Amino acid sequence: MTFRLIWRALAATLGGTVAVYGVAACGTSSGDQPSSGSSGGTIRWAAAGGYNSSYAPLLVAQGQGLFSKQNVQVELNTFATGSSALAALIGGSADVASISGLDMLRSAQKQNGVVAVYTPFDSAASSIIARKELQATYGTDIAKFKDAKWGYAAEGTSSTYYLKTLAEKSGLNWDRLGRNALGTQSAILASLTAGKVDIVSTDLTTASKAIQQGVGYLVLNTNDPDATTPYWGKQFGSVFATTKSFLQKRPDLIQGFVAGLVDGQHMLQQNIGDASRMLALFTPEVQTEFKATWDQQWKLTAPAFDGVDGTLTDEMLTSELAWATSCGALPPGTTLPPSSEFADNSFVERAFSTLGYAKPTPGATPSA
Structure with missing residues (x-):
């Protein structure tokens, strides 16, 4: 399976000129049957700052052809901040965005139609x-x-x-x-x-x-929950989010995308203890981009993936909300609608079922 890194730049109305590049996988053969039932297509993914190791499940899925197994292609559009990526999602120029837990809470409070479909790690991507x-x-x-x-x-x-x-x-x-x-x-x-x-x-x-x-x-x-819990409790770091309108149009494409993430996360957790093996799972282009600082970057990132299964729980939301209101990120007394209004774990659950994987448990993932 080969991948190509496509570089381009475009002028965007969202905060001026935004540098954009995408990664697209070549398609599967007509004989391949995606476990997700996806009829195929391209996901326009918006993210802050381009590639970093917090996106490792997605990068493994790209490098190992796991999205292609689901007839899904992923195109990356980069933005200066996660808030800008969220604005692109809401504005319709992206299908999925990687946004912080705080931006997810703000979206839930505003009831702006943003829905979390995958939570890749605990703690923060910084x-x-x-x-x-x-x-x-x-x-x-x-x-x-x-x-x-x-x-x-x-x-x-x-x-x-x-x-x-x-x-x-x-x-x-x-x-x-x-x-x-x-x-x-x-x-x-x-x-x-x-x-x-x-x-x-x-x-x-x-x-x-x-x-x-x-x-x-x-x-x-x-990214180390043990180090940060005394400061701000349990964080869920970030989510891959889409919109209710896109879910209504292409639930099969989101299912294929999430299945690729679950598959990538499973392979990540099998190799997490070896930084060089992890790097080898990515596309050659991503390996080149990461190579100079990879050992340091993975050492920082790996603890956040321990035992994570991709679901967003009420416990995680409660803890994140308590931190956000205590530090002034959200007004005191802020309440959220029922989590079913802005978080849909069914895509993750279905992916585990169709892929035949058991969910990981905290402490079971080998340390880096």
Whole structure:
């Protein structure tokens, strides 16, 4: 099975010019029978920042032809933030978007027709890092960053509220800290390198590059539930979401997409303990993109996949809502409609049944 990486750029009305690239798989032969019953088609997937290891189930599915088994092709459109990817989904220029748990709660509150269909990992798809020069004196003691310059991509994002929670749990006053919204992940790395910021919340690719290049060091791995639960409870990180209108039009295509994700997650969890084996599961193009920082990136990411089966539970939603209202990401007293209105686990359940896999359990996944 071969894949081709297609690079292009387009002008979008959503926040200016957006760089876009897609990955499309070649189709299955006419004799292949998809277990999902999908009649085939292309999923336009919107995501923030392009590829990073938090998308590993999807990347494994691409690399191993698991979407093609379902007659599904996936085209990636990249955006500066997850909120922009969500706007593309709602606006109809994407069929599926990877969005944060916080954006999922906001969508549920607004009842804007967004539906979560797959939850790939626990905790957050980011890391908290600081300038390497500060490691000897500041270490991982957040309280020592009182007079530091704090950075993140944009106001109102999950990264902002993770930093806010971390600061306030460490006795700091968020409103009195020096803060910078830097716009993009590449700007975060450049600002950290230039010393314009001291501590940042950033995606896994950027964090890994900073650590590997000696520019930054790890303060807190937000993908490790054991490390982050004391700060913000149980997080469900992000979801693959679609819209009710698209589900009504193409439930078979979403089923094929989710079946590919479940298949990819299963293969990931079988190989999670070996970073080099994991990298080999991706397409050659993705391997090339990841190669320089992969060992560091996978070390940060792997704990979040332990025992995850892709469903979104009421317990996860309750915990995420408690954090969001406590840190000001959502107003105090915010309530949500019944989860059945914005989360549909039936696609995951059906995929496990048709693929014949047993659901993983926490602690059963080999450690990386």
